[in-house]
Each structure stands twice: as structure tokens, then as C-alpha cells.
Amino acid sequence: GQNIDQPTEMTATEGAIVQINCTYQTSGFNGLFWYQQHAGEAPTFLSYNVLDGLEEKGRFSSFLSRSKGYSYLLLKELQMKDSASYLCAVRDSNYQLIWGAGTKLIIKP
Amino acid sequence: DADVTQTPRNRITKTGKRIMLECSQTKGHDRMYWYRQDPGLGLRLIYYSFDVKDINKGEISDGYSVSRQAQAKFSLSLESAIPNQTALYFCATSDLHRDYNEQFFGPGTRLTVL
Numbered sequence: 001g002q003n004i005d006q007p008t009e010m011t012a013t014e015g016a017i018v019q020i021n022c023t024y025q026t027s028g029f030n031g032l033f034w035y036q037q038h039a040g041e042a043p044t045f046l047s048y049n050v051l052d053g054l055e056e057k058g059r060f061s062s063f064l065s066r067s068k069g070y071s072y073l074l075l076k077e078l079q080m081k082d083s084a085s086y087l088c089a090v091r092d093s094n095y096q097l098i099w100g101a102g103t104k105l106i107i108k109p
Numbered sequence: 110d111a112d113v114t115q116t117p118r119n120r121i122t123k124t125g126k127r128i129m130l131e132c133s134q135t136k137g138h139d140r141m142y143w144y145r146q147d148p149g150l151g152l153r154l155i156y157y158s159f160d161v162k163d164i165n166k167g168e169i170s171d172g173y174s175v176s177r178q179a180q181a182k183f184s185l186s187l188e189s190a191i192p193n194q195t196a197l198y199f200c201a202t203s204d205l206h207r208d209y210n211e212q213f214f215g216p217g218t219r220l221t222v223l
Contacts, residue, residue: 004151033211042199042214043152087151096167097212099151 002026004100006088011106012078020073020086020103028093034062034073035087037102043087047073075105083107112136113215115200121221128187130218132200140203141183142212143167143175145196152199158183159205190222 003025012018024032031050035043049055049064049071061074073086085102092098113134122128132141143155154167156175164175172194176184187194197219201212 008149031209033209040217042216044214045209045211048209048211089152096154096157097152099153101149101151 002090002092002098004088004090004098006086006100006103008101009104009106011108012075014078014080014107014109016078017074017076018078018105020075020088020105022071022073022088022100024069024071024088024090024098024100026090026092026098029066030091030093030095032062032064032071033089033091033097034060034071035089037085037087039084046086078107080107080109113200113202113213115198115215115218117218118216119219121223122190123223124191126190128190128220130185130187130198130200130220132183132185132215134181134200134202134213134215136202136204136213137180138202138204138213139180140205141177142201142203143173143183143185144199144201145169145194146199146217147196155185187220187222190220192222195220195222 005023034046037043047062054063059076064071085104087102088100089097116131142157144152153169158164158177174186197217199217200215203212
């Protein structure tokens with residue numbers, strides 16, 4: 001079966017750095033997405049990786065290792081507004097997105 | 110501003126009732142999707158449509174039906190609602206010609222079936 005694993009919840013301190021991991025086992029691979037979802041709101045697109053390596057976009061970076069079935073999202077200089085759930089999704093061989101359950105990130109002052 | 114909208118935003122209904130959730134988009138995207146989100150679970154695909162004449166079942170289509178009335182409109186129906194269909198429902202769109210073909214989500218409809 002297809003599976004995406006992420007930690008359920010993480011806590012970090014304002015101003016610090018946090019890394020959210022995602023491991024996947026899917027039928028084929030056509031890219032990995034990270035989305036941010038604030039409570040009760042729509043998911044919004046953060047990043048996309050299809051080749052191995054690091055993609056940097058401001059305070060957020062995303063890393064992919066296809067051979068290990070692994071990705072992480074790195075958030076730097078954490079702000080209170082970063083408190084949200086972070087969803088990892090893999091596009092499979094049928095070009096459908098398989099979604100992880102999300103990681104709830106709690107930022108403390 | 111180009112957007113994805115959903116109506117209603119909240120709905121409470123009773124078991125056995127027929128319910129329609131509507132989605133409209135002004136992004137000009139060809140692809141549209143319906144997902145449900147339950148606590149502790151990832152988003153699960155119900156139906157998707159790549160154009161007006163193309164409708165496909167997703168992972169959990171049983172108990173649901175859809176209609177793509179136009180490129181901009183995609184409706185989800187629950188023919189006879191049951192309590193385990195209580196969930197947060199999202200419509201999403203995407204454009205094959207965008208670099209990543211990422212999905213853009215509507216604000217969601219919170220459905221409660223009593």
C-alpha cells in the first residue's frame with residue numbers, strides 16, 4: 001500500500017529552527033509537496049521537490065532524498081504565525097497526490 | 110482576485126438527507142478535485158475531473174457523486190448522508206501547465222451529519 005509518515009506534533013520556540021520529517025512509500029514518484037494549513041483553514045502550497053537536494057525559499061527550505069524515500073521541511077527564525085499543521089504529499093505514478101496526516105507545529109514564546 | 114470558493118461553509122443535516130456542496134473557481138484551471146479531511150488522517154480524494162467531460166473516482170467515492178457543470182464549477186453530492194460522512198470537505202484546482210501543477214484549495218465546507 002501507499003504510505004506517508006510524519007510526526008503527529010512538534011513543539012519549538014519562537015526564533016529557533018525546526019525540522020519536520022516525512023517518509024514515504026508510494027507507487028511511483030512524481031514529486032513531493034509541502035503545504036501549510038492553519039487550523040480550520042485551507043492548505044496552502046509551500047514547496048515542491050522532484051530532484052534530490054535542497055530547495056530554499058526564504059525562511060523555509062525543503063529537502064528530498066528519493067533513494068531513501070525521505071523529505072524534510074526546515075523552518076528558520078520561527079514566528080508565532082508559523083503555528084500550523086504541515087502536510088507532506090507525494091504525487092504517485094497515476095499523478096494523484098497521496099497525503100500524510102500532517103504535523104501540528106506549536107510555537108512557544 | 111482569482112480564487113476558489115465553496116458553498117455552504119458550514120452545514121448540519123440529518124441522516125438520509127441529500128446534500129450538495131458547490132465549488133467555483135475563477136483561476137481558469139482545468140483540473141478540479143474534491144477531498145475530505147478527518148482528524149488524524151490525511152486528505153483523501155473523493156473525485157477528480159480533468160475537464161468538463163472527464164470525471165474520475167478517487168480513493169473513497171462510495172456514497173458520493175459529482176457533477177462538472179462547467180470548467181469553473183464542480184459539485185459534490187451526498188445522495189443519502191450518513192454520520193460517518195461528517196468531515197471537512199475541500200475543493201481544489203490545478204493547472205497542468207503550471208511548473209509544479211500544485212493544487213489550490215477552497216476554504217472548506219464543514220459538514221455534520223446527525
